[in-house]
């Protein structure tokens with residue numbers, strides 16, 4: 001949780017952010033995460049099931065740090081993983097085979113093998129994205145002498161009202177098996193015999209959903225398909241409604257993750273499918289608001305009509321603004337003490353185009369009102385999801401440091417991607 005103390009200091013996880021950075025001995029740019037708030041967020045989603053069989057599978061692509069995945073596992077989450085590396089992280093963080101789902105369009109043989117071979121019966125389900133993939137997975141299952149537990153990822157043909165790049169459940173999207181192709185998929189599964197075991201159906205409409213109706217529309221579609229399947233085949237073990245619960249990036253978000261959950265629990269029961277485990281795959285909503293990126297203002301440039309403030313953090317550290325035009329609130333790390341936000345804004349502030357140091361015009365965070373004189377350091381809020389995981393080494397920039405504020409108040413730090421490692425890897429060619 002981010003707060004501002006009376007003296008203008010940003011408090012994060014109940015502690016002054018500046019003192020966290022000092023104790024962690026990191027320089028900017030650096031991500032800071034509040035693990036206790038992430039755990040509380042996860043418990044809220046888990047509790048919303050009110051005892052209905054469920055799996056809250058955290059989408060590791062949103063934040064793959066061990067400290068984060070372990071925290072969420074302790075709070076009752078499993079994991080949705082999209083690669084062998086994410087599978088390894090989730091497994092090593094204590095999530096057992098029954099709490100894991102593997103999804104993705106172009107799964108590697110190594111990831112499929114690991115998913116089939118894990119534990120006494122493989123992971124909870126491999127989400128199959130196409131009919132072609134069925135034969136690949138069946139082949140690996142036979143080679144390993146096991147049955148692969150699979151769930152079909154259905155394209156529910158619902159266009160979510162979100163950024164086009166993160167709407168995944170409509171007919172033009174590359175994801176999932178179309179309804180019209182399901183009969184062929186069932187036929188292909190039957191032909192593979194004992195190698196494939198269909199345990200579930202699933203779908204994912206998109207990300208950053210700030211309303212529930214589209215999610216429920218897709219849920220109804222999935223429940224109808226599950227009933228159709230069960231009229232002719234063995235009962236399913238799970239129905240996976242996907243992730244996508246939105247957060248408030250500053251423009252508001254009228255729905256909470258538990259609103260999605262209570263709606264699908266009720267619909268699943270009404271459909272007479274109450275015995276099936278309900279799976280949800282939240283990523284952003286568990287971690288997004290509980291991470292921030294701290295950056296320093298390193299330069300300014302004033303042209304006739306334009307004013308640029310240059311940060312030491314750019315699109316290589318936080319790609320979302322450049323890629324989706326996403327806006328992350330940018331605030332001073334320390335602001336002048338004042339009684340309310342309205343007075344704060346009127347206190348000598350100016351509009352700046354805030355940019356990063358990377359050699360791309362799209363390396364821009366947007367236009368922001370910042371105090372005059374400019375603060376030395378700023379925070380970019382709500383960067384706990386798809387921040388570090390989408391960071392890159394472009395321009396030979398090291399990956400930012402990460403600081404984890406544990407519930408105990410202790411800090412842990414990762415500097416795994418610092419620039420010297422990049423230089424070494426380039427010179428070793």
Ligand code: LLP
Nearest residue numbers: 059204207208243244245281282283284386
């Ligand atoms: N399940 C599947 C199959 C997914 O593809 C995703 C996200 C999730 C779950 C988790 O969605 P969430 O609850 O986090 O919305 N980089 C983009 C978001 C891409 C989402 C990709 N898939 C962003 O920064 O907004």
